[in-house]
Amino acid sequence: MNFEFTEEQLMIRDAARDFAQRELLPGVIERDEKSEYPTEQVKRLADLGFLGMLVGLEYDGGGMDTISYVLAMEEISKVDSSVSVIMSVNNSLVCWGVEKYGTEEQKQKFLKPMARGEKIGAFLLSEPEAGSDATSQRTTAVDMGDHYLVNGTKNWITNGKSASIYIVMAQTHPELKHKGINALLVDSKSEGITVGSHENKMGMRASDTCSVMFNNVKVPKENRLGEEGFGFKLAMQSLEGGRIGIASQALGIASGAYELALKYAQERKAFGKEIIHHQAIAFKLADMAVEIEAARFFCLKAAWLKDQGKPYGQASAMAKLYAAETAMKVTTEAVQIHGGYGYVKEYHVERLMRDAKLTQIYEGTSEIQKIVISRGLVD
Amino acid sequence: MKILVCISNVPDTTTKVKFKEDSTLFDDSGVQWIINPWDELALTRALELKEDAGNSVDEVSVIHVGGAQTDATLRKALAIGADKAFRIDACAADAYYVAGQIAAYLKENPFDIVFSGIESSDYNGSSVGAMIAEFMDYSGVSSVTSVNLDGDDVILYRAIPGGKQKIKAELPLVAVVQKGIAKEPRIPAMRGIMMARKKPLEVIAATEMEMLTRSVKFELPKAKGACKMIDAGHVEQLVELLKNEAKVL
Numbered sequence: 003m004n005f006e007f008t009e010e011q012l013m014i015r016d017a018a019r020d021f022a023q024r025e026l027l028p029g030v031i032e033r034d035e036k037s038e039y040p041t042e043q044v045k046r047l048a049d050l051g052f053l054g055m056l057v058g059l060e061y062d063g064g065g066m067d068t069i070s071y072v073l074a075m076e077e078i079s080k081v082d083s084s085v086s087v088i089m090s091v092n093n094s095l096v097c098w099g100v101e102k103y104g105t106e107e108q109k110q111k112f113l114k115p116m117a118r119g120e121k122i123g124a125f126l127l128s129e130p131e132a133g134s135d136a137t138s139q140r141t142t143a144v145d146m147g148d149h150y151l152v153n154g155t156k157n158w159i160t161n162g163k164s165a166s167i168y169i170v171m172a173q174t175h176p177e178l179k180h181k182g183i184n185a186l187l188v189d190s191k192s193e194g195i196t197v198g199s200h201e202n203k204m205g206m207r208a209s210d211t212c213s214v215m216f217n218n219v220k221v222p223k224e225n226r227l228g229e230e231g232f233g234f235k236l237a238m239q240s241l242e243g244g245r246i247g248i249a250s251q252a253l254g255i256a257s258g259a260y261e262l263a264l265k266y267a268q269e270r271k272a273f274g275k276e277i278i279h280h281q282a283i284a285f286k287l288a289d290m291a292v293e294i295e296a297a298r299f300f301c302l303k304a305a306w307l308k309d310q311g312k313p314y315g316q317a318s319a320m321a322k323l324y325a326a327e328t329a330m331k332v333t334t335e336a337v338q339i340h341g342g343y344g345y346v347k348e349y350h351v352e353r354l355m356r357d358a359k360l361t362q363i364y365e366g367t368s369e370i371q372k373i374v375i376s377r378g379l380v381d
Numbered sequence: 382m383k384i385l386v387c388i389s390n391v392p393d394t395t396t397k398v399k400f401k402e403d404s405t406l407f408d409d410s411g412v413q414w415i416i417n418p419w420d421e422l423a424l425t426r427a428l429e430l431k432e433d434a435g436n437s438v439d440e441v442s443v444i445h446v447g448g449a450q451t452d453a454t455l456r457k458a459l460a461i462g463a464d465k466a467f468r469i470d471a472c473a474a475d476a477y478y479v480a481g482q483i484a485a486y487l488k489e490n491p492f493d494i495v496f497s498g499i500e501s502s503d504y505n506g507s508s509v510g511a512m513i514a515e516f517m518d519y520s521g522v523s524s525v526t527s528v529n530l531d532g533d534d535v536i537l538y539r540a541i542p543g544g545k546q547k548i549k550a551e552l553p554l555v556a557v558v559q560k561g562i563a564k565e566p567r568i569p570a571m572r573g574i575m576m577a578r579k580k581p582l583e584v585i586a587a588t589e590m591e592m593l594t595r596s597v598k599f600e601l602p603k604a605k606g607a608c609k610m611i612d613a614g615h616v617e618q619l620v621e622l623l624k625n626e627a628k629v630l
Contacts, residue, residue, distance in 0.1 A: 009453050009456060010574055010575075010577075010578070012453075013453075013456070013457055013460055013569060013574050013577075014571070014574060016457075017568050017569050017570075017571075017574070020568045021568050024565070024568075049570065050568060050570045050571065051570045051571030051572050052571065055571045059572075059575065064571030064572060064574075064575065065571075065575055066571060066575075
């Protein structure tokens with residue numbers, strides 16, 4: 003085993019940290035309050051190559067490994083999860099599928115601009131009545147010969163408004179159930195697409211989460227990703243990698259809150275000494291440090307498996323479950339350590355606590371991760 | 382035109398400073414090393430000059446005097462955008478020695494402009510740049526806050542008490558730069574990090590020369606006393622403490 007990072011991995015971590023501290027921290031509270039999409043910050047994310055860091059160099063990506071991705075996601079999420087979710091969706095859920103299963107034409111047309119960050123991608127799976135039960139797709143893609151005709155509604159779409167390219171899951175052969183689902187690359191400006199208003203969320207308020215309606219949208223046949231009926235499999239495989247991104251995001255939220263709580267506990271005095279010297283607080287911080295370190299190992303293990311070309315579905319589900327639960331627990335304790343100050347926006351931890359909640363829900367709830375993990379236990 | 386940026390490898394500015402061996406040596410265990418902040422700004426400005434199509438800068442290189450453990454710092458400079466890195470393989474412990482090593486390299490490999498940060502954030506010597514200019518008989522300008530090229534002329538601004546001074550300098554030149562030379566240090570992009578491993582990092586044998594100074598002992602500043610908070614309504618209490626306890630009135 004080797005617990006050392008390479009020089010390049012450390013350089014990427016430091017670059018992400020510098021970017022987050024220098025360019026995301028100023029204004030993060032205001033963007034959250036106003037639910038303001040981080041337009042300038044996403045542009046910088048693209049300039050620095052984070053939006054396509056996992057894509058190969060030949061398709062204008064960064065050609066980085068998944069370990070580096072975990073390190074970068076953690077640093078960015080310590081400060082602004084609304085930005086890191088945009089990076090996670092673009093890299094893991096959209097670019098990954100096009101790079102792995104797209105045709106050369108699709109890679110040239112769709113992958114390259116997304117890897118450069120000139121265009122943002124979105125992954126359209128969830129529906130009003132198909133969340134955890136993703137097999138129940140109501141959106142249809144009727145085969146019209148040279149094109150599909152798409153109708154239906156997608157919900158909770160990250161990057162829904164800002165994305166130029168959608169990967170849309172839609173049912174073509176209902177009789178085949180999930181084996182009849184196709185994954186289609188769709189230009190978000192296509193005729194018949196209506197994007198709903200920005201959801202007024204509890205956390206990650208600056209990322210744009212919208213519903214997207216399709217009304218007789220024509221999608222050329224050559225925009226189908228993979229073989230006919232491959233859509234559901236593609237979605238599930240994409241989510242396996244996506245979970246490493248969200249697990250790393252949860253890890254970052256937890257470690258960001260922990261760092262703030264540790265600093266505060268060394269400065270704030272009560273009963274004549276810094277509160278870190280009161281065992282009630284010291285033990286909380288010890289528990290937080292242990293759980294964050296464990297979550298980090300889960301994330302890095304899943305990333306390492308992916309980089310080695312080994313199966314990583316089980317590991318990414320464990321990482322996502324553990325890191326999300328840790329994020330919720332650690333951020334709640336960070337607010338507690340801050341006392342009244344933790345309850346006001348200026349001290350950041352209340353935002354991190356609100357953001358943490360979403361990591362237990364999206365890209366597979368904690369309960370769904372347990373289903374994935376427990377099914378994997380049975381031969 | 383070729384620009385050379387001198388790079389110091391310094392402890393991260395948040396490092397808790399400790400000494401070892403009876404306070405004769407800096408304890409570098411667990412220290413994170415970074416590019417000296419002023420040198421990083423100098424590198425950023427050098428790259429901006431190269432990227433400006435109106436200038437004829439063909440190459441921006443970095444040079445450093447240090448051991449192999451400092452290569453990571455030089456590779457970061459390459460990731461930020463430097464074309465080449467040179468490491469003179471020696472222990473950098475004396476400003477005269479460092480400047481002499483860089484000058485020896487420059488005599489064999491001339492550059493048009495040499496940038497040096499006004500000081501290093503560890504030992505604050507503030508002398509390497511000026512010494513290089515002296516060794517090389519180059520023009521030397523200190524406290525530079527702005528550098529622009531106008532054909533073969535270099536236009537510099539330097540900070541002076543209460544204002545600034547505009548200077549036109551002839552090449553070759555050593556510019557000792559300070560805050561303001563670039564807006565903020567450049568963050569390496571993913572592509573730059575990937576490219577860094579393919580760029581040359583040349584290790585050069587040190588020239589024989591003696592050091593003129595030797596560090597004898599380090600001392601930390603005395604710990605600051607506890608802060609006393611006085612209620613804004615009790616100015617008389619503040620005056621009493623300043624007079625009788627702090628004895629500054």
